[in-house]
Amino acid sequence: MKLVILDRDGVINHDSDLYIKSPDEWVPIKGSPEAIARLNQWGYRVVVATNQSGVGRGLFGMDMLNAIHNKMIRVVTHAGGRIDAVFFCPHTDADKCNCRKPKTGMLEDIATRFRCDLSGVPAIGDSLRDLQAAVAVGAEPLLVLTGKGAKAQLDPRLPAGTLIFADLAAAVESLTP
Structure with missing residues (x-):
């Protein structure tokens, strides 16, 4: 099985420092x-792995998050x-959970549910957190310069060997079979 993991905000859709709180903002x-x-x-097979602390911050509820994801799925x-x-x-960071990237719980859950090893699986993100989580599970980190990517590219903690692309379309072209 071929699998790719995508972050959402800043990779698939435009990001906002004020959070994406409704389908209209996606x-x-x-x-x-x-x-x-x-x-x-x-x-x-395409899987989205996304931190959504807006839920934990009370900015929007699960119904709204589901509506945002439904719009994303319809557009795709x-x-x-x-x-x-x-x-x-x-x-939120304060919750100290294991699923919030850069921790690996969410990616480990993907591996379990899809019954696969994430070694070498492309993981495309726009933030240092996305890349750190990918590296920690053996996935291949790909950075896009959309969203927070331009800032992440300059971070000295950027994992060695991270491939960098202008956007998701360019990153996908590099995966040509």
């Missing part, structure tokens, strides 16, 4: 839905693609 980055469709055409489906699963952490 706006895809140009080319991202089509890039997901290409992954599916090439035989990849309209482009001819499919998201096989969405994993999320609703906690």
Whole structure:
């Protein structure tokens, strides 16, 4: 099985320092839905792994998070693609959970549910947290410069060997079968 793990905000859709709190605020980055469709055409299963501390902060509830994810899935489906699963952490840093990236709980849950080893699995993110979690489980970190990516690229803690791309569409092109 070929698997790819995508962060959501800043990778698939435009990010906001004020959080994406409703479907209206969820706006895809140009080319991202089509890039997901290409992954599916090439035989990849696409999984989203996203920190969503806005839930833990009380900025929006689970119904709203589900509505946002439903919009994302509809947009990707309209482009001819499919998201096989969405994993999320609703906690804040203060909760000290194991699922909030850069911790590995969410990615370990993906490995368990998909019955696979994440070694070498492409994990595409726009933040240092995404990349650190990927490296910790043996996945291949790919950084996109959309969202927080330009800032993450300059961080001295950027994992060695991280591949860097302009956006999700460019990262996906590098995975051409």
